[in-house]
Amino acid sequence: MVERVNSMAASSERKGSASNGYVMLVLMLALLLVPALVYIALGEGEPTLIAAIAGVVVILFILTGFFMIQPNQAVVLTLFGEYRGTVRKDGLHWVWPWFGKEKVSVRAHNIHSERVKINDLRGNPIEIACNVVWRVADTAQAVFDVDDYKEFTNIQIEAGLRTVGSRHPYDDMSDDDETTLRGSGDVVNRELIVELNERLQVAGITVDEAGLTHLAYAPEIAGAMLRRQQADAVISARRKVVIGAVGMVEDALQKLSHDGIVELDEERRAAMVSNLLVVLCGDREAQPVVNTGTLYQ
Known part of the structure; x- marks a missing residue:
């Protein structure tokens, strides 16, 4: 496990607050009509110019507060360096222009x-x-x-x-x-x-x-480790073959003795065990040799 020493306080996400962006969009579009209404009411003149300039300033002010959140996206809000929450709801939102907005993808x-x-x-x-x-x-x-x-x-x-x-x-x-x-x-x-x-x-x-x-x-030892793996595999396989062969020889001797097929002294038992192990553990097919005499000749 990894041990860490962390002296700083960990931040924690909390829900942020933002206004409905669609409502603010309708309000902004409505402000576009103000200069036109002033012009209709008063005609050309200083009031109309002032209304037009004020409308443009207000519209630009509102525009800087919009932000869009896509699905599986979040926006971290800050106010003069202070964390003010995270907005995760997708759609069009609006906050005061002096809020800092940083988008963070929460997708995989x-x-x-x-x-x-x-x-x-x-x-x-x-x-x-x-x-x-x-x-x-x-x-x-x-x-x-x-x-x-x-x-x-x-x-x-x-x-x-x-x-x-x-x-x-x-x-x-x-x-x-x-x-x-x-x-x-x-x-x-x-x-x-x-x-x-x-x-x-x-x-x-x-x-x-x-x-x-x-x-x-790594390439520098790949060849040596491959030979080592092959040797380990051969040794493991040989071990299983020998264990199986010993079990088969033991079963054969017990069967011969139990059924009374042949009586074997210690020397003949040793010879039979040797022959059976050679046959069972050999890599090549055994070649039988017919012996017409006896074990002692």
């Missing part, structure tokens, strides 16, 4: 990390990469608690991938139920999700999915 983002070279638990250099699906859960933390939440996310994904990758060996040919990067994909993916969520919590980011997309030995 997909990142495919670069291949990074790390050392696994046994010290073997490997190449690893992952795919991560993340989204902004707390807009206040994403905007105010980190400098650039997208860059922060990219860096933490690589750091989390290095941490999880170094916890386990690449592969293990033994019979132990050891977690490996190659053979325990579900376990490693869950660990990666937990690790990334812990790292990105400070930025208000939630990781929904994460999984390894590339896993291989």
Whole structure:
């Protein structure tokens, strides 16, 4: 687990307040009629000019307060540097022009990390990469608690991938139920999700999915590790063949003795065991040899 010391107070998202933008749009259109009404009532002159200038100023003032929110989008509102809430409702909205407005996408983002070279638990250099699906859960933390939440996310994904990758060996040919990067994909993916969520919590980011997309030995040891894997596989297969052959020989001797087919002394039993093991464990098909004499001739 990652230990962190965080001395600053974490921001927390809260609902912001904004006026209905469509109502303000109707009001703005209505103001366009004011200069025309003044002109009709008073004709050309200074009052008409003043009304026209005032109407333009008011319309420009209203225009600067509009903002549009698309689905799965949010706007963080600030007033002279103070956080005043987040608006998530899609549609046309309006706030006073002196409010700061910063749009934040709360849609799911997909990142495919670069291949990074790390050392696994046994010290073997490997190449690893992952795919991560993340989204902004707390807009206040994403905007105010980190400098650039997208860059922060990219860096933490690589750091989390290095941490999880170094916890386990690449592969293990033994019979132990050891977690490996190659053979325990579900376990490693869950660990990666937990690790990334812990790292990105400070930025208000939630990781929904994460999984390894590339896993291989580094080029400088790939050939040696391939031969090692092949040797381990041969040894493991041989071990199973020998264990099975010994069981079959034991069953054969017990069957012969139980049914009274033939009586074997220790020397003949040893010879039969040797012959059966050669037949069962050999790589090539056994060639029978007919012996017309006895074991002692």
